[in-house]
Amino acid sequence: MTATIMNIVNKINGVLWGPIMMFILLGTGLMFTIRLRFLQVTKLGTAIKEIFGKGENKSDAEGLSSFQSLTTAIAAQVGTGNLAGVATAIASGGPGAIFWMWVSGFLGMGTIFAEAVLAQLFNESKDGVLTGGPAYYISKGLKNKFLAGFFAVTIIIALGIMGNIVQSNSIATAIINAAPRVPAIVIGIGIAILAGLIFIGGIGRIGSFTEKVVPIMAALYILGGLVIVFININMLLPALKMIIYGAFNPRAATGGLIGVTVKESLRYGIARGLFSNEAGMGSTPHAHAVAKVEHPVQQGLVSIIGVIVDTGIVCTITALVVLTTGVLGSGLTGAALTQEGFRVGLSGITSNFGIQFIAVCLFFFAFSTIIGWYFFGEQNIKYLFGNKGIKYYRILVLAGIIIGATLEVELVWNLADMFNALMVIPNLIGLIGLSSLVVKSLNEYIEKYEKRLR
Structure with missing residues (x-):
């Protein structure tokens, strides 16, 4: 039965995550990049000033500061995919895949800017706490409650529940590799207790955690x-x-070490880049919606820094470790390839230091992702059921964390991928349909607000 379900899910994912989805995601990024006049370049200095400038925007009981919203978004963006996904891209698409990952990240900045601006434009206060995200800008801006509800359900399942089961399993696997005698159920309970203490503190504690840990x-x-x-x-x-x-001649770049084509290099690089920085997927807008800013474009500019950190820095570091240590031809892929790169690279300290180092990093990456994804799901629980649904959602997530530490999660991961793809569709419809509002907001910001930073 499980094998049959797995086969069906894999076929669905093959269609959902095929070339069409990659084309639409990349095309949306290109559209915003052009319409916003390459703000990734022209407004990068302003974006940095918005984070580290005068600091007028402070967190309070209603929402988060720009920096806390950014670190909450990065908590979700920087995860196990930065270790496993990048290595998989190199192993399957050659070193040139990293070039195409950079391209997808550059274009993704336009998309993620649009998501953050719309999240700010259509956020709202519920019981004195800010909330928002794609469900809100699809229902209020696009006036389509069906698509908004569809998005809310899919993201709750994809990230809040199934995604966090996988993240818990990743932590348990890393700890067991470093300390084999620790029972998986004990690890799961420990993760759930730590996560629960943060969850019950609400938006303030989540923001405080991410701004310190990330x-x-x-x-x-x-x-x-x-x-x-x-x-x-x-x-x-x-x-x-x-x-x-390798982006243009992958076989020659590795001396035939990996028999890949330009098509494969392009495919794996773009796919892993988009999945890693989550541009267009509708997840990070939930963090940016709750930022306390004067103008929506301020948080839009802050949001592009998340892509720089995720794809431009962390993913690049993983790639350089794999390539400079010479482990590409080891036959390994995924997290195992990254782990081998760190093992070889740090072997001068102790023989197992690299493995232990990655185990620690994996714990923090996966745990911070649990916090971010829980928060994204909670925003959509509020949209569907109001605050009364939060306690039941919280119990469900914590139970999933405990169970996830003990499971073989391949099917769960594939189901999460499927619901991830399903949530992208309504989000992209919303982004494209409301693109003129994003352009209008940027023009207004340039005319009225930008001068204060000069």
């Missing part, structure tokens, strides 16, 4: 990766050449 988490991983790149500095230029040259 920068440390990212810095730890980046530092470890940079140490490995520095140790293998003589391989840095060859690695970069493999990425650039």
Whole structure:
């Protein structure tokens, strides 16, 4: 029975996550990039100032600061996909896949900007707490309650429940690899207790957690990766050449080590980039909707920094570790390939230090994703059922975390992928349908608000 369900789900995912979806996601990013006049480049300095500038925007009982909203979004963006997904892209599409990942990230900044602006334009206060996201801008902006409800249901299932089962399993696997005697059920209960303590604190505690943990988490991983790149500095230029040259001639870039084509390089690079930074998927707008800002475009600009951190920095570090340590030809893929790169790269410290290092990073990546995805699901529970539905959702998520630590989760992961694709569709319809509002908001911001940052 399980095999039959798996086969059906895989066939559905083959259609949903095929070339058409990649074309639509990338096309939406290209459309916004052009209509917004390449703001990824022209407004990058302004975006940085919005985060680290005068600091007028503070968190309170109603919402989060711009920085807290950004770190909550990054908590969800930077996850196990940054370790496993990038390595899979390289193993399956060659080093050139990273070039196409950068391209998808660049265009994705336009999409994620639009998502954040619309989330701000159509957010609302419920019982004194800000809430918002695609369900709100689809129902209030596009005037389509069916699509909004469809989105809300799919994201609750994809991220809040099934996604967090997978993340819990990832943490349990990492801990058991480092400490085999610890029972999986004990790990699951421990994760649930830690997560529950954060959940019950509401939006304030979630924002406080992410603004403290996410920068440390990212810095730890980046530092470890940079140490490995520095140790293998003589391989840095060859690695970069493999990425650039491999985007257009993958066989020659690796000397035939990986028999891939330009089509495969393009496919895996774009797919992993879009999945990693979540641009267009409708998840991160929930974090940006609750930011306390003067103008929606302020948070839109802040949101593009999340893509830079996720795809431009963390994913690139993973790629450089794999390429400079020479583990690409090991036959490994996914998280195992990244783990091998860190094992080889940090073997001068102790033989197993790299494995232990990745286990620690994986814990923080997966746990922060649990917090982010729980929050995204909660916003949609509020949309569908109001605050009265939150306690039941919370119990369901915590139960899933405990059970997830003990399961084989391949089917659950594939189901999560399916619902992920289903939630993308109404979100993209909303983004395209409301694109003129995004352009109008940017023009208004330039005319009235931008001067204060000069």
